[in-house]
Amino acid sequence: MALLETKEMAMQFGGLRAVDNFEISINKHELVGLIGPNGAGKTTIFNMLTGVYEPTEGSIILDGKDVTGKKPYEIVKFGAARTFQNIRLFKDLTVIDNIKIAYHNEMKYSTLEGIFRLKRYWKEEKKAHQECLDFLKIFDMEDYAETLAKNLPYGKQRKLEIARALATNPKILMLDEPAAGMNPQETHELMETIHFIRDKFDIAILLIEHDMHLVMGICERIVVIDYGKIIAKGTPDEIKNNPDVIRVYLGE
Amino acid sequence: MKQNTKKSYIFNISSIILLFVLMKILMSANILTKYYTGIVIFICINIILAASLNLATGYLGQLALGHAGFMAVGAYASAITAIAIKPSIVEFCSTLPEGIKFLINPATVILLTSLIVAGIIAGLVGIAIGIPALRLRGDYLGIITLGFGEVIRVVINNIKPITGGAQGLSGIPRITTFNNVYWITVVVVAILYTLTHSRQGRAIISIREDEIAAEAVGIRTTKYKVMGFAIAAFFAGIGGGLYAHYIAFLDPNTFGFMRSVEILVIVVLGGMGSLTGSIIAAILLTILPEALRDFAEYRLLIYSGLLVIMMIFRPQGIFGTHEFSMSGFIHKLRHNQIISPRKEVKEGE
Numbered sequence: 157m158a159l160l161e162t163k164e165m166a167m168q169f170g171g172l173r174a175v176d177n178f179e180i181s182i183n184k185h186e187l188v189g190l191i192g193p194n195g196a197g198k199t200t201i202f203n204m205l206t207g208v209y210e211p212t213e214g215s216i217i218l219d220g221k222d223v224t225g226k227k228p229y230e231i232v233k234f235g236a237a238r239t240f241q242n243i244r245l246f247k248d249l250t251v252i253d254n255i256k257i258a259y260h261n262e263m264k265y266s267t268l269e270g271i272f273r274l275k276r277y278w279k280e281e282k283k284a285h286q287e288c289l290d291f292l293k294i295f296d297m298e299d300y301a302e303t304l305a306k307n308l309p310y311g312k313q314r315k316l317e318i319a320r321a322l323a324t325n326p327k328i329l330m331l332d333e334p335a336a337g338m339n340p341q342e343t344h345e346l347m348e349t350i351h352f353i354r355d356k357f358d359i360a361i362l363l364i365e366h367d368m369h370l371v372m373g374i375c376e377r378i379v380v381i382d383y384g385k386i387i388a389k390g391t392p393d394e395i396k397n398n399p400d401v402i403r404v405y406l407g408e
Numbered sequence: 409m410k411q412n413t414k415k416s417y418i419f420n421i422s423s424i425i426l427l428f429v430l431m432k433i434l435m436s437a438n439i440l441t442k443y444y445t446g447i448v449i450f451i452c453i454n455i456i457l458a459a460s461l462n463l464a465t466g467y468l469g470q471l472a473l474g475h476a477g478f479m480a481v482g483a484y485a486s487a488i489t490a491i492a493i494k495p496s497i498v499e500f501c502s503t504l505p506e507g508i509k510f511l512i513n514p515a516t517v518i519l520l521t522s523l524i525v526a527g528i529i530a531g532l533v534g535i536a537i538g539i540p541a542l543r544l545r546g547d548y549l550g551i552i553t554l555g556f557g558e559v560i561r562v563v564i565n566n567i568k569p570i571t572g573g574a575q576g577l578s579g580i581p582r583i584t585t586f587n588n589v590y591w592i593t594v595v596v597v598a599i600l601y602t603l604t605h606s607r608q609g610r611a612i613i614s615i616r617e618d619e620i621a622a623e624a625v626g627i628r629t630t631k632y633k634v635m636g637f638a639i640a641a642f643f644a645g646i647g648g649g650l651y652a653h654y655i656a657f658l659d660p661n662t663f664g665f666m667r668s669v670e671i672l673v674i675v676v677l678g679g680m681g682s683l684t685g686s687i688i689a690a691i692l693l694t695i696l697p698e699a700l701r702d703f704a705e706y707r708l709l710i711y712s713g714l715l716v717i718m719m720i721f722r723p724q725g726i727f728g729t730h731e732f733s734m735s736g737f738i739h740k741l742r743h744n745q746i747i748s749p750r751k752e753v754k755e756g757e
């Protein structure tokens with residue numbers, strides 16, 4: 157059974173049909189790319205999948221449960237995490253605190269236990285601190301643990317945002333233009349990171365990207381949309397030779 | 409790490425006790441006269457008010473301009489409770505056997521009971537206002553909280569049978585003393601500190617940093633916004649209660665918009681997101697108007713001039729979002745880092 161599945165999902169903004177009849181099905185451990193020209197509705201789809209918008213029609217099934225119309229924080233608990241097109245870190249907090257916030261729901265102590273620092277507070281905080289450090293180690297960022305997030309170099313900020321999303325323990329990770337603003341060297345590193353996390357955490361990944369090199373290089377399947385409608389689906393090779401895709405991207 | 413925490417606990421507790429003893433000695437030697445002791449009590453009340461507002465404005469990042477409203481709710485709730493329970497508590501205490509009589513001070517019992525009632529009522533009002541108001545943000549939230557603050561004041565002004573209306577409420581037991589206000593302040597600040605350093609506190613701070621990102625990593629933002637706002641109102645209620653029991657007379661007009669602004673100025677000056685900053689600023693801004701009493705006409709002028717200068721040269725407040733810690737300060741002195749900037753990242757390291 158598919159991990160994430162949408163059925164006839166649509167989004168209507170007043171008179172504008174931003175997304176129409178969108179159907180996608182992503183299996184476990186799959187790497188799927190979502191591409192399309194500017195304004196095609198990619199981010200709108202992301203926002204529907206992560207609960208920022210409620211689809212006006214259709215439904216979203218995540219890991220066998222209907223999550224249509226759920227709030228973003230609830231969808232996180234069902235196992236979908238995301239990053240943003242323009243990086244959204246907790247800029248004035250340290251790198252490790254950024255991770256710890258995503259770790260919030262893994263800790264269970266109550267407000268009063270936290271205020272009076274009872275046994276469970278110390279136990280869970282200590283455990284969380286260690287696990288967050290281990291997490292940073294996976295991303296080679298343990299030396300930056302006490303650095304403010306805003307002082308990180310750009311590439312590392314992207315990496316931190318991905319790490320933070322993974323700290324919520326997702327089954328599927330959605331990346332919104334992870335390579336935006338990166339140079340070829342950084343993009344290459346990012347490709348390696350994406351491959352690495354998929355194998356390490358055994359998760360499915362859905363990514364929106366403009367960088368064709370990146371998309372063609374790592375995605376197993378690609379979905380192309382234009383004006384809110386799916387115009388092509390298939391492997392990178394099929395997509396490369398699809399006349400509709402060529403028309404949309406290069407013109408007649 | 410644990411060793412360090414223990415050390416700083418011991419250090420903090422002993423310096424708090426030392427300060428208390430020092431003040432008591434100064435008071436008994438009459439160096440701190442009754443007038444000065446009064447100022448110290450006001451400092452403590454302002455610390456409670458500013459620290460609680462800092463939770464809503466500094467940590468949660470929501471501009472709240474109605475803090476005097478919660479203070480008023482607490483003040484009236486506490487005053488009315490104290491007036492109501494005073495006879496029975498005094499009677500109860502006089503029936504206690506001699507052996508434990510000296511252990512229980514009726515004034516303290518009355519004060520603590522009425523403060524808890526005050527806090528709970530103010531907190532409930534905070535929840536009731538917070539749920540609709542916190543859907544807005546920024547300037548809009550500022551305006552709506554300002555409105556609610558005024559609504560509370562006008563309501564108090566108009567329910568004469570309970571609050572005495574515009575004539576004010578008198579006959580409140582005068583039971584706020586330096587001893588109890590000092591320790592209550594210590595407890596309030598300590599609770600706010602540990603709260604902001606727990607997972608719930610981190611959730612609150614993440615809302616200030618980026619609400620959308622916070623929700624995207626699984627934080628229930630609505631819940632924590634209302635929670636932060638309600639806790640701030642709770643402690644504002646306690647601050648109001650202490651005020652009521654010190655002044656012993658309540659006039660609704662003292663809880664107007666300017667009162668809210670005064671508390672906000674303390675928070676902004678001390679640094680939004682720094683409890684120690686709020687403490688320092690509360691001390692400064694309580695002493696300053698008293699010291700400038702001789703130039704009564706120029707008081708507000710100097711006051712606002714100071715703020716303008718502050719905003720130009722250090723807009724983040726005295727401490728910004730950092731906490732002052734003695735051990736950290738000594739550590740820096742020892743490593744000669746006091747002049748060099750805070751731990752910034754060296755690029756490419």
